[in-house]
Amino acid sequence: MYNLLNAAFFRLKKNKIFYFIILVSIGMALFFLYSRYADEMRYIEYNLPTSNLKSTDRLFVDNVLVIGFLMSLFTSLFVGTEYSDGVIRNKIIAGHKRMNIYASNFIMSVIVGVIIEVIYLLIIASIGIPMFGGIEIPISEFLFILLDIFMMIVFYAAIFTFISLICSNITTSTVLCLLLLLAMLVVAALQIPGNELLNILPTGQGMQISLLGYKEEANIQLMWLYALGITVIINGIGGYLFNQKELK
Amino acid sequence: MEYILETKALEKKYGNFKVIDNLNMHIQKGAIYGLIGKNGAGKTTLIRLICGLQKPTNGMYAIYGVLNTDKQITKMRKRVGAIVETPSIRIDADAEDNLKEQYKMLGLPSEDNLKEILKLVGLSKTGKKKAKHFSLGMKQRLGIAIALVGEPDFLILDEPINGLDPEGIIEIRELILKLNKEKGITFLISSHYLDELSKIATHYGFLNKGSIIKEISKQELEENCKKRFEIRVSNVKECIHYLEENELSYEVMTNGKINIYDTIHISEFAVALSKRNCIIEEFNEKEESLENYYINLIGGGDNV
Numbered sequence: 129m130y131n132l133l134n135a136a137f138f139r140l141k142k143n144k145i146f147y148f149i150i151l152v153s154i155g156m157a158l159f160f161l162y163s164r165y166a167d168e169m170r171y172i173e174y175n176l177p178t179s180n181l182k183s184t185d186r187l188f189v190d191n192v193l194v195i196g197f198l199m200s201l202f203t204s205l206f207v208g209t210e211y212s213d214g215v216i217r218n219k220i221i222a223g224h225k226r227m228n229i230y231a232s233n234f235i236m237s238v239i240v241g242v243i244i245e246v247i248y249l250l251i252i253a254s255i256g257i258p259m260f261g262g263i264e265i266p267i268s269e270f271l272f273i274l275l276d277i278f279m280m281i282v283f284y285a286a287i288f289t290f291i292s293l294i295c296s297n298i299t300t301s302t303v304l305c306l307l308l309l310l311a312m313l314v315v316a317a318l319q320i321p322g323n324e325l326l327n328i329l330p331t332g333q334g335m336q337i338s339l340l341g342y343k344e345e346a347n348i349q350l351m352w353l354y355a356l357g358i359t360v361i362i363n364g365i366g367g368y369l370f371n372q373k374e375l376k
Numbered sequence: 377m378e379y380i381l382e383t384k385a386l387e388k389k390y391g392n393f394k395v396i397d398n399l400n401m402h403i404q405k406g407a408i409y410g411l412i413g414k415n416g417a418g419k420t421t422l423i424r425l426i427c428g429l430q431k432p433t434n435g436m437y438a439i440y441g442v443l444n445t446d447k448q449i450t451k452m453r454k455r456v457g458a459i460v461e462t463p464s465i466r467i468d469a470d471a472e473d474n475l476k477e478q479y480k481m482l483g484l485p486s487e488d489n490l491k492e493i494l495k496l497v498g499l500s501k502t503g504k505k506k507a508k509h510f511s512l513g514m515k516q517r518l519g520i521a522i523a524l525v526g527e528p529d530f531l532i533l534d535e536p537i538n539g540l541d542p543e544g545i546i547e548i549r550e551l552i553l554k555l556n557k558e559k560g561i562t563f564l565i566s567s568h569y570l571d572e573l574s575k576i577a578t579h580y581g582f583l584n585k586g587s588i589i590k591e592i593s594k595q596e597l598e599e600n601c602k603k604r605f606e607i608r609v610s611n612v613k614e615c616i617h618y619l620e621e622n623e624l625s626y627e628v629m630t631n632g633k634i635n636i637y638d639t640i641h642i643s644e645f646a647v648a649l650s651k652r653n654c655i656i657e658e659f660n661e662k663e664e665s666l667e668n669y670y671i672n673l674i675g676g677g678d679n680v
Contacts, residue, residue: 130483131480131481131482131483132481134480134481134483135477135478135480135481138476138477138480139466139477142468142469142473209466213464213465213466213467214460214462214463214464214465215464215466217427217429217460217464218464218478218481218522219481220427220428220429220453221427221428221429221453221456221457221458221460222453222454222478222481222482222526223450223451223452223453223454224450224481225450374429374430374431375424375429375430376424376429376460376461
């Protein structure tokens with residue numbers, strides 16, 4: 129497993145999609161900060177009460193609905209290239225177990241998701257807190273939200289790794305990942321707050337996290353457990369199917 | 377006999393269609409085993425099974441004596457390198473990076489012989505040129521280089537000269553011979569380019585409709601293919617006496633015909649036999665190529 133991850137990191141360092149999604153994440157953080165700053169300037173210009181402005185807390189969760197898109201793009205293309213270049217074949221011929229190949233791809237997807245999220249959080253924290261003030265919600269609640277965000281990333285990684293490894297065509301898997309993400313977004317958007325479906329879809333979780341201002345409606349303290357449970361199920365099924373898969 | 381690879385009654389079904397059917401195969405250490413079969417005969421499927429990409433429906437295979445059902449088979453695979461259909465290379469990376477990734481994947485602590493491998497396959501001067509700009513022959517050689525990283529003693533090459541120009545074919549052929557002689561690597565090479573295969577193979581396996589219908593060494597094949605006169609005579613005993621007296625190489629076939637492998641002067645031969653009350657009833661001059669041998673083996677032109 130270590131060797132597979134070591135080789136994957138070597139490839140990641142030279143992967144253009146990886147740098148692209150990092151740039152998007154940085155750009156997104158800077159854009160939200162600028163929007164908040166521009167709002168503040170307008171409020172001051174028109175003498176409006178700045179207490180109605182978006183809190184720094186909200187800035188920390190503004191990106192959650194975009195993470196899924198970035199991860200679907202990265203995972204499907206990173207794993208898909210392994211298929212199209214024949215690297216998965218090489219790994220099996222070299223004596224690596226299929227379960228380890230599956231797990232290493234899942235871990236890479238999680239790591240990349242975590243990297244882009246940490247970069248986003250660091251930018252918001254280092255610029256947003258000094259400019260717009262500290263976190264207003266209780267710290268325990270904020271930590272739960274962070275836990276939910278990181279588990280949602282793990283959840284997304286499980287879904288996109290599953291599709292990308294079960295479907296061996298890079299184009300098909302990329303389209304499937306994006307379509308599924310869109311479908312999950314639409315389904316989540318149609319649910320009323322409190323609906324159970326919002327907990328079992330990563331997009332639903334993202335929506336609950338992003339609605340920080342209406343936290344009484346959100347399932348902040350249990351959401352990560354849903355993500356963990358469903359991730360285990362998806363990985364179990366995915367690992368089994370990949371183990372049975374006839375490769376070319 | 378030490379076999380690097382052995383299969384017994386191997387079978388692979390897709391639905392109800394048997395692609396590999398009761399296949400028995402034996403590859404000796406140090407051999408260059410040419411797997412010959414037309415398109416669709418099951419060559420690539422067989423290689424996929426051996427490489428662990430697919431699972432057999434029935435039967436077994438053993439690599440270095442370890443059965444495919446044994447958990448140790450993954451360890452044995454580390455001693456095998458393979459190119460299945462197309463070389464597994466990263467087209468967006470240069471030759472060196474392709475090899476470096478393989479070193480990491482195999483967990484090899486040192487990349488000391490990287491340059492040596494690139495030199496061996498003739499890619500030491502490609503620098504930062506990405507693999508996508510390589511010729512087909514270079515890609516094929518890079519694929520072999522990647523397969524060589526783990527210092528395997530068994531290399532499986534599926535149609536290694538497909539699509540190559542004459543120069544590329546020569547390069548691959550020389551590389552295979554070099555690796556076999558200098559590094560002692562055993563090869564399994566599938567191809568339907570019989571003439572090309574006949575230049576390197578030491579053993580042949582003829583595959584038809586998913587089964588190996590004949591395994592034969594190069595020596596045996598040459599015996600079978602060499603120029604000969606095939607005759608049917610009225611008096612086999614007298615004919616043999618004549619051949620013995622004149623120290624001519626011959627073989628009496630089960631169908632009563634005699635194969636003569638030395639050059640003879642036909643009219644003198646006919647006169648000499650008639651003096652011994654032996655008449656030549658049938659006379660054919662035969663010289664088989666590997667291609668003819670294969671066609672005869674699989675049952676004539678209808679099967680090709």
